[in-house]
Every structure is written in structure tokens, then in C-alpha cells.
Amino acid sequence: MTYCVGMMLDRGLVLMSDTRTNAGVDNISTFRKMFTWEAPGERVLTVMTAGNLATTQALVSILDERTKAPEEREPSILSAPSMFQVARLVAGTLKDVISTHAETGQRADSAFNATVILGGQIRGAPPRLFLIYPEGNFIEAGEETPFFQIGETKYGRPILVRAYDRGMSFEEAVKLLLVSFDSTVKANLSVGLPFDLQVIGRDALGVTHQHRIQADDPYFLTISSGWGEALKAAMDSLPDFTF
Amino acid sequence: MTYCVGMMLDRGLVLMSDTRTNAGVDNISTFRKMFTWEAPGERVLTVMTAGNLATTQALVSILDERTKAPEEREPSILSAPSMFQVARLVAGTLKDVISTHAETGQRADSAFNATVILGGQIRGAPPRLFLIYPEGNFIEAGEETPFFQIGETKYGRPILVRAYDRGMSFEEAVKLLLVSFDSTVKANLSVGLPFDLQVIGRDALGVTHQHRIQADDPYFLTISSGWGEALKAAMDSLPDFTF
Structure with a gap:
């Protein structure tokens, strides 16, 4: 399993992902699930992935290769004219990767599936945030639904x-995300530290902050241990x- | 879906269940999921059910019929000598009901499944709390796992x-349960009010409190609206x- 959240704020985007992957409880590994492509001053695009690791790695590799040889392949995400077109490219690629494995070889019910959160901004347009389904379609965050979760979404x-x-503020958003991630980690063994944190400020057109929060991070430990007491005080109130 | 929680306290048992059943989002109904058998001063037994409604209704009807004609049928839950034997009876009956439907007629993957929380006390022994699986086996709450949830368990x-x-105290436990249920109701349409609440005091050997909390219950509305503010204050702390 996995837990990733992408959040749209007035100030920009805040994204957080865990790093645990597992095939059964006795085969766990640490893999990055947050990937960024930047053309500083022109665009910044970040993808977070949940689901089958082979699928999500193939997706990210294909997207990345196209940015390096754009003349050889269909339009890359670094040349697409809008965030909507970037989302279409990611979604189409995701669908292709899944169907390649799903239609040949061994059958595995939905085991090749993956879901993606895409956030970013292209110069001249506001930041946008998308949730992309394995079927190749997607939805965009709006006023009423300003954040997306993928993976083990319920506890948090x-x-x-x-x-x-x-x-x-970004600082408040990070605190909120850490509480949400901590609640999930405490309940589901398949979500684990370290967490990747990224902030994309509105109109920064680049990554504003990038940080990996380790299991022994003092701030995370403060939140994790303080939240129980804070909740009890909230109950008492x-x-x-x-x- | 469903949401039920059974909680073991030093003072006794606190049980809460929702009442929503659904077959798709366009076919919802209200059904009681909490059932009690009492021999005041001698024993009190309460069952809460989650899963296929036909299965859980059959289970409760069979358990109930046996208490009324004990000489005709295998031992009833009102004559079993211990809570462990009651749990065995409920579990065996549950397994029988499921297998009756699962092995004949149309196939429906695990659609006949149900899970049960059983709590109660028999004179001369302490209160006990069990979680009974559709396979007919069960586990008992202990020091480390003093409460059980069934149905949509994650949000709460x-x-x-x-x-x-x-x-x-029982009053604090009810407050905690209402916060847990409110979080679940806000996230999952298949869990809904009214809620059934029951308290079984230690050594009361009967139902101490029984109450149905309606959607317009003033205390529930206070908790539901106050919890958002209390959480924000907890975050700020x-x-x-x-x-």
C-alpha cells in the first residue's frame, strides 16, 4: 500500500508521500513515490504514485525518457502547452503501461493498476492538481474538493x-499532513517513513521546498507524541x- | 456497510452500532444491528452484526428461537455455561447460516458473509467481549486489544x-464513540444515524443503559459541530x- 496527499492552497501546492512498498508483510522496501520535472521559471510538474510498483516505475521512466528525447517521441510533459494536456499525457501513458501487462502473460486481477496525483504549474496559468485513474481518465481539484489522497486514504x-x-500557511499544512500520515502509519503496516515533502509556491514555477522526513526527525516525533495528548485535550473540551 | 464498536472498560462494556443497510447507494434502509438477550441477575448477552443482512437476520432469529424452545434444539445461548460457550454457539450458527447459502443456489463471492461482536457477562465470571468471524472462529478482547470494530472501521x-x-467513565466512552462514529458518517454514505447505544455495567448482569441516538439528538449535534473546532485547537496546540 501507499499513502500520498496533494493539497491545493491559496499559496500553492503541498505534496507528501510515504516510501514503503510491499509484496506481503514479509517483503517490504523503500522506494520514492514522488517525481518532479522542472523547467525553472517556465513550469514545474510533480507526480505521486500508488499501486503496482512495476507499473509506476515504467510510467515514470517513460515520462522521463520523453523529456530527454522530445523529437523522437510524442509530446513530452515538458512541452505540453497546459496542465490539462500534461494530465492527458500522463493518463494516456499510465493506461498504456497497464494494458500492456494486463492483456498478455499471466492474469492478475487489477494487480497492475496504479493511481497518480499530478500537481504543478505552467507559466501564465494557475497551479492545478489532478487525480489520474488507471483507466486513463482523471479529475481536477476544485473549490469543493481541494485535496486528493491515494493509497490507504481512510485513516488519515x-x-x-x-x-x-x-x-x-505551508507550515500549517505540513503539520496537518504529518498528523494525517502519523494516524495512517499507526494503523497500517504498509505505509511507512521516511516521507517526501514538497512545496510548490504559487507562481514560483519551480520547487519551493523539498525535504525528506526520516523516522527520527525531531519535528515528526514531536507531532507524533504530542498528537495523542492534544486529542485527549480536544475530547475533554x-x-x-x-x- | 455498517459501523459497530464494542469496548471493554474497567466499569463494564459499552457498545454502539449504526442502523444503515444498503444494497447500492440507491437502496438504503434502517435496520437494528444490536440484539440483546437477558436473564436479569444471571446473564446478559449482546450481539452486534455487520455484513449480509439476510445472514445476520437469520443468525439472530435462530439464536432467538432457541432461547424460547430450548428443549427442542441444541443448547441455547441462555443456557450455555460460559461466555466462551456462548461465543462457540454464535460462531457455529453463523458458519452454518453462511454455508447453507454459499453452497447452493447462485454464487455470490463472500456476499453472504457477516461478522459479529458478542459482549456480555454470566454470573460468577467477568464481562467478556468477542469478535466472531464468518469462518466460525473468534477472538477475545484482552489487555492489549480492549475494543473491537466491525464494518467500516478505518475512518473512526x-x-x-x-x-x-x-x-x-461510561460518559467519556460515549463521547469518544460519538466522535468516532461522526468521523465515519462524514466519510462513508453507507454508515448512518440513528445509532444504538448500550452500556452493560460490570456485575450488573443486565442492561444498564439503552438509548437510541437520533440524527437530531442535541448532544450528538453538539459533538459533531464542536469536534471540528476542538481539532483545530488541538492542531494549534x-x-x-x-x-
């Missing part, structure tokens, strides 16, 4: 739904039930 | 893990991240 969702505010 | 789990304390 209630806090996002309650505490998200699109006017929040509500009126008691009476029979 | 982080708050239980963080705030549960076996020394808490943690130190901010710095890049």
Missing part, C-alpha cells in the same frame, strides 16, 4: 476533512454525555 | 487508538513546522 482522512483550510 | 479508528483508556 477525517483530520484532513476537519482541519484543512485553503488559506492556511467537549461537553460530557449524560444518561 | 485513529481517535479510538489515541483516546481510549480502560479507566474512562502543536508546534509549527519550519522549513
Whole structure:
């Protein structure tokens, strides 16, 4: 499993992904699930992936190769004219990779599936955030649904739904994401540290902050241990039930 | 889907279940999922069910019929000598009901499955809490795992893990359960009000409190609306991240 969240704020995009992959509980590894392509001052594109690792690695490799030999292949994500066209390219590539393996060789029910969050900005247009399905279609974040989760989404969702505010600072957003990730890690062995964190400021047209949060990161440990007490205080602040 | 929680406290058992059943999002109904058999002063047994409604209704009807004609049928749950034997009876009956439908007629992958929480106390022994699987086996709550959830368990789990304390009062436990249920209702359409609440005090050997919480219950509305603010205050109480 996996846990990734992409969040649209007034100030820009905040993205976080875990790094655990597993085939059974006795075969776990650490792999990066966040990939960025930049043309500084012109565009920045970040992809986060959940699902079959062979599929997501193939997707990222194909997208990356095209950026390096654009004349040989269909339009690369670095030359697509809009974020919508970038999303179409990623989605079409994802669908192709999945169908290549799904239609030949051994059958494995949906085992080749993957889901992708794409965020970024191209000069002259606002930042945009997409959720891309294995079927090759996608949806875009809007006013009512300003963040996307992929992978093991349920444990960490209630806090996002309650505490998200699109006017929040990047620092507040990181704190919120760490609480959401910590709740997930505590409940599901297939989500694990380190976490990759990226901030793409509005109109920065490049990566504003990039940081890997290790399991012994002092700030993460403060949040993880402090959240239990904070929750108990929050419970105490509500009126008691009476029979 | 469904959401039920059974919780073991020092003071006794607290049980809560939702009442929504659905076959698709366009076919929802309200059904009770909490059933109690009492021999006041001697024993109290409560079952909560999740899964196929035909299976769980058959299970409860069979258990109930046996209590009314014990001489005609194998031992009833009202005459079993221990909570362990009650759990064996419920588990065996559940397995029988499922296999009756699973082995004949149309095939429906695991669609006849159901899971059960059984809690109660028999005079001379402490209260006990069991989680019964569709395969007919079961586990018992212990010091390390003092509560069980069935149905849509993920959204409401982080708050239980963080705030549960076996020394808490029944009133605090109800507050905690309502927060957990509210988080679930806000995320999953297949879990819905009203909720059934039951308290079985240690050595009461009967139902101590029984209450149905409707969607317009003033206390529930206070918790539901207050929890968002309480969470934001909890977030604010943690130190901010710095890049």
C-alpha cells in the first residue's frame, strides 16, 4: 500500500508521500513515490504514485525518457502547452503501461493498476492538481474538493476533512499532513517513513521546498507524541454525555 | 456497510452500532444491528452484526428461537455455561447460516458473509467481549486489544487508538464513540444515524443503559459541530513546522 496527499492552497501546492512498498508483510522496501520535472521559471510538474510498483516505475521512466528525447517521441510533459494536456499525457501513458501487462502473460486481477496525483504549474496559468485513474481518465481539484489522497486514504482522512483550510500557511499544512500520515502509519503496516515533502509556491514555477522526513526527525516525533495528548485535550473540551 | 464498536472498560462494556443497510447507494434502509438477550441477575448477552443482512437476520432469529424452545434444539445461548460457550454457539450458527447459502443456489463471492461482536457477562465470571468471524472462529478482547470494530472501521479508528483508556467513565466512552462514529458518517454514505447505544455495567448482569441516538439528538449535534473546532485547537496546540 501507499499513502500520498496533494493539497491545493491559496499559496500553492503541498505534496507528501510515504516510501514503503510491499509484496506481503514479509517483503517490504523503500522506494520514492514522488517525481518532479522542472523547467525553472517556465513550469514545474510533480507526480505521486500508488499501486503496482512495476507499473509506476515504467510510467515514470517513460515520462522521463520523453523529456530527454522530445523529437523522437510524442509530446513530452515538458512541452505540453497546459496542465490539462500534461494530465492527458500522463493518463494516456499510465493506461498504456497497464494494458500492456494486463492483456498478455499471466492474469492478475487489477494487480497492475496504479493511481497518480499530478500537481504543478505552467507559466501564465494557475497551479492545478489532478487525480489520474488507471483507466486513463482523471479529475481536477476544485473549490469543493481541494485535496486528493491515494493509497490507504481512510485513516488519515477525517483530520484532513476537519482541519484543512485553503488559506492556511505551508507550515500549517505540513503539520496537518504529518498528523494525517502519523494516524495512517499507526494503523497500517504498509505505509511507512521516511516521507517526501514538497512545496510548490504559487507562481514560483519551480520547487519551493523539498525535504525528506526520516523516522527520527525531531519535528515528526514531536507531532507524533504530542498528537495523542492534544486529542485527549480536544475530547475533554467537549461537553460530557449524560444518561 | 455498517459501523459497530464494542469496548471493554474497567466499569463494564459499552457498545454502539449504526442502523444503515444498503444494497447500492440507491437502496438504503434502517435496520437494528444490536440484539440483546437477558436473564436479569444471571446473564446478559449482546450481539452486534455487520455484513449480509439476510445472514445476520437469520443468525439472530435462530439464536432467538432457541432461547424460547430450548428443549427442542441444541443448547441455547441462555443456557450455555460460559461466555466462551456462548461465543462457540454464535460462531457455529453463523458458519452454518453462511454455508447453507454459499453452497447452493447462485454464487455470490463472500456476499453472504457477516461478522459479529458478542459482549456480555454470566454470573460468577467477568464481562467478556468477542469478535466472531464468518469462518466460525473468534477472538477475545484482552489487555492489549480492549475494543473491537466491525464494518467500516478505518475512518473512526485513529481517535479510538489515541483516546481510549480502560479507566474512562461510561460518559467519556460515549463521547469518544460519538466522535468516532461522526468521523465515519462524514466519510462513508453507507454508515448512518440513528445509532444504538448500550452500556452493560460490570456485575450488573443486565442492561444498564439503552438509548437510541437520533440524527437530531442535541448532544450528538453538539459533538459533531464542536469536534471540528476542538481539532483545530488541538492542531494549534502543536508546534509549527519550519522549513
